[in-house]
Every structure is written in C-alpha cells, then in structure tokens.
Amino acid sequence: MKKMQIFEPAMCCSTGLCGVGVDSELLRISTxxxxxxxxxxxxxxFNLSxxxxxxxxxxxxxxxxxxxxxxxxxxxVLDGEIVIAGRYPTNEEFANLLGVPETLFGGKPKAVKVTPRRSGGCGCSGGKCC
Structure with a gap:
C-alpha cells in the first residue's frame, strides 16, 4: 500500500478548522x-505547530x-517523494495517487460508452417484448 503524508504550515490546531473563519480548502482536505x-x-x-x-x-x-x-x-509526500508542493491535492489527485476510484469522494463516475448490439431485434424472445 502506498504511504501518503501531508506536511502543513503552522496552524492553531491539528486540522486548521478552529476559530470563526473556517477555510473551505482545509474543510475539503479534512473531509x-x-x-x-x-x-x-x-x-x-503533520502540522508544523x-x-x-x-x-x-x-x-x-x-x-x-x-x-x-x-x-x-x-x-x-508519496512513498518518500514530494509529489505536490504549495497546495493540497485535489480529490482527483488523491484518487490517482492512491489508486482509488474518484467516486469515493462523491465525484461523478466517468462516462462509459455503450455500443448497441447488432442483433436485428430488441432481444425479446418471439418478437414479444415484456
């Protein structure tokens, strides 16, 4: 399994979600x-403080x-190497870096192209559809 670590600047608490003005990016990261x-x-x-x-x-x-x-x-840091600096990973980047589906974060599933079969009919037996 991949090992990911996030090293953050000094904040008032471990998540930065304290006080009256909550940073929406820190809320997204915590979620x-x-x-x-x-x-x-x-x-x-890890928070520097x-x-x-x-x-x-x-x-x-x-x-x-x-x-x-x-x-x-x-x-x-992913497996000992800095992969993103100066900002937090997006949910898509989390998914790609950790090898998990993006839908885990509530994202929309990727579109799948469906090719209809060329069976000459609707597939119902005897030409009668249910």
Whole structure:
C-alpha cells in the first residue's frame, strides 16, 4: 500500500478548522482524509505547530523547508517523494495517487460508452417484448 503524508504550515490546531473563519480548502482536505480513513486508507497529516519533529525527521521535507522555506508548505509526500508542493491535492489527485476510484469522494463516475448490439431485434424472445 502506498504511504501518503501531508506536511502543513503552522496552524492553531491539528486540522486548521478552529476559530470563526473556517477555510473551505482545509474543510475539503479534512473531509477527503476522513473518507479515505473510512475506506481503510490512512494518510498522515503533520502540522508544523503540533508535530515539528516530523519535519525535522523527514529528510525530504527538511531539505524542502531549508530550500524553499515554510512558505512552500503544504507538501504532499508519496512513498518518500514530494509529489505536490504549495497546495493540497485535489480529490482527483488523491484518487490517482492512491489508486482509488474518484467516486469515493462523491465525484461523478466517468462516462462509459455503450455500443448497441447488432442483433436485428430488441432481444425479446418471439418478437414479444415484456
């Protein structure tokens, strides 16, 4: 199973969903991560305020911060490699990166092209349709 981690800038709480002005993007991320968790996929989420040691211990993220600064956060790490920086993954990106159906997030299923059979009839027996 793929290992995904999200390293976020410092926020007042672990999700950033506290206070009077809730950021809609943080709400979407929390919802997406809860959906993934309910379906057996755990994505670790680290906030610089609450888990600074994770930023120090992860050599890839530590190098990123030393190069780009904390202004480059959030970063999404997949199997030890930064795959998205400066923003959160979209639901479609979550699906593609983790190999799960996009419909898991309530998205519309992709259209399927149906080709009618050339049977010469409607398929009902004896020419009588039910």
């Amino acid at each position: 997406a991560l809860n959906t993934l968790k309910k379906n057996g996929i755990n994505v670790e989420r 609450n888990a600074p040691q994770q930023f120090v211990n992860d050599k890839t993220v530590n190098h990123f911060i030393n190069t780009k600064g904390v202004e480059g956060l959030p970063v999404t």
